[in-house]
Amino acid sequence: DTGVSQDPRHKITKRGQNVTFRCDPISEHNRLYWYRQTLGQGPEFLTYFQNEAQLEKSRLLSDRFSAERPKGSFSTLEIQRTEQGDSAMYLCASSSTGGRAYRSYNEQFFGPGTRLTVL
């Protein structure tokens, strides 16, 4: 399967613990995105990488959230000192660049998500 993969698929943790999620994008994609989806809502954009550079992180929910993509391939999302309100589905997506038009859209391919439950 050459789609976007995420690990783990489910994570249960206790309040105050740190958690880390991994995303492996489609291999030829250089853009990677993280989203959060809470119950009854659509996904909400968190952060974005082009290669190893994190180009947008202002929408990370708090300073407890951080993301890395050290070699421009897989990415990790870490939540420190988890709170019950962090319980959600965390989605990763990847896309390529390219397209001659400035406004060209390069489809984002989504992974299955990691469901986090904070007790």
Place this chain on the structure above:
Amino acid sequence: AQSVTQLDSHVSVSEGTPVLLRCNYSSSYSPSLFWYVQHPNKGLQLLLKYTSAATLVKGINGFEAEFKKSETSFHLTKPSAHMSDAAEYFCVVSVLSGYSTLTFGKGTMLLVSP
């Protein structure tokens, strides 16, 4: 600022009848609009996209949507529902600015009965 409003949280249809999922958008600039589908335990999948070309957009699995600027709408339709269409559908807006940040609606759950 940009946003989308999906007017129905749930839509129920019978198999073989038409599907209409409603979406209104708000955007300060010329938007790009998309519909994504999410089946249980599967990743989001792009159904179709509008990026300032033809206003009637055809997507996968027989779905289509029409961009109506005067009504700020982008409703999703299908002539005949299948059981396999049962899923959650998201209307999405983006203002392309070098990268594509997607703003999702809250979703519409489509229920298909035999």
